[in-house]
Amino acid sequence: MPQLAFDIAFFAELPKLQPTVRKSVIDAWEKFNRLTLDQLFKDQGLKLESLTQAKDQQIRTIRIDQFWRGVVLAPSSGETFVLLRVMQHDKAIAWAKKQKSSINEVTRAVEIRDAATLDEITPAYERVAEASPKERLFAKFSDGDLAALGIDAETLRQARSLMDKEQLEVFAPLLPQDQREVLQYLAEGCTVEEVWQDIVAPALQAATQPVDTSDYETAIQHTRTRFALVTASDELRDILDKPFAAWRVFLHPSQHKMAYRASYSGPAQVSGGPGTGKTVVALHRVKHLLGYLRDGDRVLLTTYTNALVNALRSGLDSLVDDPRLRERVDISTVDAFASRVLAEAPGAVTRKPLMSNQxxxxxxxxxxxxxxxxxxxxxxxxxxxxxxxxxxxxxxxxxxxxxxxxxxxxxxxxxxxxxxxxxxxxxxxxxxxxxTWLQTCADAARVLAKSGPLYRHVVVDEAQDLHPAQWRLLRAAVPGRPDDLFIAGDPYQRIYDSKVSLKSLGIKVAGRSTKLRKNYRSTQEILRWSTALLIGRPITQLEDEGRNETLLGYRSALHGNGPAVHAAVTEDAELDALVAQVHAWIEAGVDAGEIGVSTRFNKTCATAVERLKAAGVPTAPLRTVDGASDEAKTVRVGTMHSFKGLEFRCVAVIGVNDGALPFPRAITPADVDSIQHETDMMSERCLLFVACTRARDSLYVSWSGQPSSFLAEAGVTA
Missing domain, CATH: 1.10.10 (Arc Repressor Mutant, subunit A)
Structure with missing residues (x-):
């Protein structure tokens, strides 16, 4: 029976497709399930057409509607097809003609490359390389080493022509997916052994027979990290309606290995930069743990802010279908958990929290x-x-x-x-x-130390901002057994001054720690621009305060336009420019709910909301948006702190001037405490980094008056 699978690259483009186009995709998918193979090729509505002058006759197009076509991998044998892209008619045909499919002889996965463009540009790069005395990018790796990592003869030729990482970035979007990732890891300084461990080994399939490079039916089954085989129309509608649901289908091998490992002998940790899927891994880990709970066992899923709690709750609802299992998970901030512990303790005395400004x-x-x-x-x-x-x-x-x-x-x-x-x-x-809130956590930890743990498992998201008092509470909340703590965090997103060494608190993750380096949210252009704000700044690891984190190998598989920056003379002019930018996004087909506006202060948020509303743009403060229906219709405006852990298709970061970042009142004077001064400055840098990396497709950064010194140091000019 024929079936239509989906490439992850198609899901990455979902936000750009209108609801009517998504519905037509479902209609096309249902035809593949309903018709015989012979009927599919004869169906005039689908028009499963081969293309003249195509690089690969197995790459065809199908009709989605009058203006949109799908590009499909249609192997000459087998009955499984793969929808690679949905694009406007002429663009789809032009793109399809350039592509070529192949089966990786090491990973056994299907790969797609832009063969026409590679054939066109490779000779020019080879001529430049031959004339240059400079050592080539992959000179220190033998052909045998590269072949063992899955680099085939065509990609080897292209890799051997490259002189530096900038040239690799030109080739990267054109190369086969697995091979591209191998080369990017090697270019960032990883060893052959590290690349094998991180990329190749997790993707290997147990098989005793040699790879058959013509057996696409089997190869598609081996490409589950990029191809989704959807079995029900309701499941497909769920994925198309809720982008998060795509993560239910796609986990990179290293993510899947971490989330669904049968058991850890103690605390485990996943770290990585923004958009690398740490939260998704944490949610999948909760799903895995729920399958093994005994009667009476419960799971605590905790994080730093209420906004993140809401996001986790929504994510778990999408991932775990059984409401009886979801009821066994308590989702709350660490502070709220601490308050509950004290409120339920014998002889509890109610105390109000002291606000930080008091x-x-x-x-x-x-x-x-x-x-x-x-x-x-x-x-x-x-x-x-x-x-x-x-x-x-x-x-x-x-x-x-x-x-x-x-x-x-x-x-x-x-x-x-x-x-x-x-x-x-x-x-x-x-x-x-x-x-104070930290007093609450410290007192709650002491209560649990006497009364005993409350949970079988604790899963922690955004762990980098938790204070040692909060960690002691979480340590006391769960007994020291296998699979007790699962921790997800990113030191580069540490926006609160809470340096901590998990090792010093008895939470040892050595040998049970994985770092994610691939960003699935932002384009490489946004990522490169944002990381320039932090490059060269020492960031302390979560597990060991004596060691620094690194951005080595951190990259994105997505490409698009670079960030836009705007310098205004006055704040009023900056707000006018913001209104124009938001209107431009909406006119380009971006839904209002896919737009976020972030700034340093609540006062600026209120002004931005007022100005956008006056211009006819549906807008609301982040904290007042109620439910998915409101989110889809409303531009959300919030502080940089409140944007932590969220994401939007388009993000405007405004008010990035020298009086806001760094904010003088948030910085300890160097003559009072030089170490704290540097820590505070780093927190302010991370705050801007976090705000900028909320963007998926488009980032806009503006200021009035003098720009933040952070921008100047990163080489940003208007």
């Missing part, structure tokens, strides 16, 4: 009462980074505390007065029936 004045009052002459800012940071971080509960413990990482000097003689001020601060809060 904390400094409270410290100032405590210092005045004890006669401490230092700043309230110093006290707040000392309490956060030393007292709470090390769970210090007495003067003796404080006098022995490790203050490495604090740039403000303090003699042994000064510590008793500081401790007295800490005790005054906490006593005043208790008297007023209040506590």
């Amino acid at each position: 904390e400094e004045s409270r410290w100032a009052a405590a210092a005045k009462a004890t006669g401490f002459s230092g700043t309230a800012q110093f006290l707040a940071q000392e309490y956060r980074h030393v007292v709470l971080a090390q769970d210090i509960r007495s003067l003796a413990e404080y006098e022995a505390a490790d203050r490495r990482g604090r740039g403000s000097r303090m003699s042994t003689a000064q510590r008793p007065l500081v401790w007295e001020t800490v005790e005054r601060f906490t006593a005043d809060l208790a008297e007023d029936g209040a506590r």
Whole structure:
């Protein structure tokens, strides 16, 4: 019986297709399921046509509607077809004529390459390489090594003509998918062994027979990381209606291996840059764990903000169909979990949370009462980074505390007065029936340490922003057994000052840690522009505070236009330019709900909402949008902090001026604490990085007056 599978590249283009076109795709898919092979080729509505002067006669087109055509891999044997792209009529035919299919002799997967363009440009690159004394990009790798990684003779010729990574970027979109990824890893400095482990080994299929490069039916079955075989029309509608659902079908081999490993002997971690699928892996891990729960066992899925909680809940609803299983997962922020633990503890005393903007004045009052002459800012940071971080509960413990990482000097003689001020601060809060959020977490951790764990598994998303007090709570929430903690995070998205060494807290992930390097959200052009904001800046790893993270090999498989930047003289003119940009996106076919506007301050958010509404654009603050129906119709505006973990097809980041990033009030003066100063500056850089990497297809960055120094340092000009 014929069937139509789908290439992941088709799903990547879904946001660009109108609902009527998506419906026509379903109609075409149903024909493949309903008709015989002979009827398919004769069907005049489908018009499964071969193309003259095509590089590969197995690449054909089908009619989607009057203006759109699908490009299909139609093998000469077997009954499984693959929809590769849906494009406007003339573009589809032109693209289809250039493509050539093949079967990788190592991974056994089907690959598609732009053979016509490669044939056209390769000779020119070869001539340049022959005339240059410069060493070629892959000179240190033998033909045998490359062949063992799945590089075939055609790609080998092209690889041998390349001089640098910039030339590889020209070739990359044209190359076969698996081979492209191998070359990109090698170009970034990875060894043959590392590439084998990360790319080739997870994709290998158990088989004793040699690869038959003409057996497309079998090869398509071996390409499940890029080809989706959808079995029901409802499932296809779900995927087309909700882009997240595509992740239910596609996991890169390294992602699938991490998410569905039968068991880990202890805590496990997945790390990676924005858009690499960490959250998706975490959700798939929850799905896997749910299949093995015993009676009474529960799972805690936790993260940092309420916006992320909502995203996780929606994602789990899409991934886990059985509501009885979903009910066994508690999804909440760590702070909300801590509040619940304290509220349910015997003899619980209700206390209201102290807002962060109230904390400094409270410290100032405590210092005045004890006669401490230092700043309230110093006290707040000392309490956060030393007292709470090390769970210090007495003067003796404080006098022995490790203050490495604090740039403000303090003699042994000064510590008793500081401790007295800490005790005054906490006593005043208790008297007023209040506590800080981190106090709440620290107290909840102590409760669980006595009463015992509440969960069988804890899965943590956006782990990089959690404080040691929060980690102690999570450690106490689950017994130390196999599969206790599963952690997803990215140190490059650390926008809150919460450096932590999991190793020092007894959460050891050595040997159970995977790094994801491939971005599935943003285009390579957006990614390259955004990472320039951080390149060369040391970022501490999650698992070990003594080691730095690296962006080595971080890249995207998607390509498009680079970010647009706009310099305005006044804030009013900048808002006018924002309105024009949003109108341009909508006129180009982008739904309002696919557009996000991000800025540093709530005040600027309110102004942007007002200006866009006045221009007739349906707009709302991020936190007030209610449900999927509102999201589809409304441009959402929020602070950079609130955009964390979200994504949009088009993103405008506004107000990126020298008074906002870095924000002076968020930066500890260097003469007060030089180490904290650098940490604060890095947090501000990461904040801009996070905002920019929310964009999938289009990024627009603007400012009025003087641009942020971060832009200038990254080489960005208007």
